[in-house]
Amino acid sequence: MDIQQNIPLAPYTTVKIGGPADFFIHTKNSKEFIEAIKYGQEKKLPITILGNGSNILISDSGVRGLVIKNNSTEIEILPDNKVKVASGVQLSQLINFTLDNNLLGLEEFAYIPSTIGGAIIGDIHGDNKSLFSQFIDSVEKIDNFIVSAVPKLNPGDSTQAKEKVKNIIQKKSSIQPMNSLGSIFKNLPNQDPSGMIIDQKLNLKDFSIGDAQISPTHANFIINNGSASASDYLKLIRLIQSQAKEKLNLDLELEIKLLGQF
Numbered sequence: 001m002d003i004q005q006n007i008p009l010a011p012y013t014t015v016k017i018g019g020p021a022d023f024f025i026h027t028k029n030s031k032e033f034i035e036a037i038k039y040g041q042e043k044k045l046p047i048t049i050l051g052n053g054s055n056i057l058i059s060d061s062g063v064r065g066l067v068i069k070n071n072s073t074e075i076e077i078l079p080d081n082k083v084k085v086a087s088g089v090q091l092s093q094l095i096n097f098t099l100d101n102n103l104l105g106l107e108e109f110a111y112i113p114s115t116i117g118g119a120i121i122g123d124i125h126g127d128n129k130s131l132f133s134q135f136i137d138s139v140e141k142i143d144n145f146i147v148s149a150v151p152k153l154n155p156g157d158s159t160q161a162k163e164k165v166k167n168i169i170q171k172k173s174s175i176q177p178m179n180s181l182g183s184i185f186k187n188l189p190n191q192d193p194s195g196m197i198i199d200q201k202l203n204l205k206d207f208s209i210g211d212a213q214i215s216p217t218h219a220n221f222i223i224n225n226g227s228a229s230a231s232d233y234l235k236l237i238r239l240i241q242s243q244a245k246e247k248l249n250l251d252l253e254l255e256i257k258l259l260g261q262f
């Protein structure tokens with residue numbers, strides 16, 4: 001096992017923000033992933049799993065303990081139209097693989113830059129608002145760490161499903177920037193979507209602090225224009241929250257996770 005020290009985590013996130021991990025192991029398959037978890041447990045290190053880092057703001061001072069970057073890639077066809085997928089597999093890769101095998105169901109999760117582990121932990125919502133958990137048959141875990149999963153799929157002709165995936169990618173790629181963490185705030189019940197509130201009621205679209213900017217194409221996304229720090233990014237989040245409270249008496253709640261010390 002290659003155990004590295006003091007490794008900057010920014011390159012391992014979609015938004016390219018985040019300080020170093022004390023210890024870092026990059027795992028390429030489930031066997032290495034399990035070994036890395038066991039190593040961290042034996043050494044009594046706090047363990048953080050990193051999928052694509054597309055839903056976490058990592059602090060500028062980084063993460064203490066062991067960070068495992070999970071790049072396991074196995075997908076295995078099982079009997080009865082089932083598939084077992086390692087937690088580090090890209091969701092897009094699983095969608096393509098299942099459709100190529102005429103197994104349908106996951107299309108609405110197209111474009112989300114997630115690993116399977118991240119999708120299960122976050123119970124992500126798809127384009128039709130379904131939750132990922134609705135499509136999961138079983139999960140293999142070590143303690144709280146997801147190793148692999150078997151999704152629920154239906155056999156059928158994938159021609160239309162592939163078209164649906166293409167349309168979702170086309171629609172979302174024009175408004176949802178990848179140099180971000182996805183939606184920053186949850187939508188509040190009985191209110192306009194948070195992006196609309198930030199754009200039309202708070203007039204904050206485009207507003208920036210340092211290189212952290214509220215996206216010109218989707219106001220619930222905050223992008224990194226180059227060298228944004230986690231501190232700038234969080235200042236912008238707090239500014240939106242305080243204006244929503246002061247001007248509209250709304251409590252915008254984070255959809256992303258904060259990792260490390262802020």
Ligand SMILES: Cc1cc2nc3c(=O)[nH]c(=O)nc-3n(C[C@H](O)[C@H](O)[C@H](O)COP(=O)(O)OP(=O)(O)OC[C@H]3O[C@@H](n4cnc5c(N)ncnc54)[C@H](O)[C@@H]3O)c2cc1C
Pocket residue numbers: 014048049050051052053054055056070087088111112113114115116117118119120121122123124125126127144145146147176177178179180181182183257
């Ligand atoms: C452009 C864009 C569009 C997005 N669209 C959507 C969307 O439509 N719907 C939606 O719900 N989200 C969306 N997101 C948010 C994000 O992609 C999802 O939350 C995604 O599931 C995060 O997965 P990840 O692999 O990047 O996990 P990470 O961000 O790396 O990790 C997220 C959390 O899961 C934990 N984790 C990851 N893997 C494991 C594992 N194997 N075992 C235990 N814990 C683990 C991490 O420790 C962390 O706490 C979007 C993000 C972007 C940038």
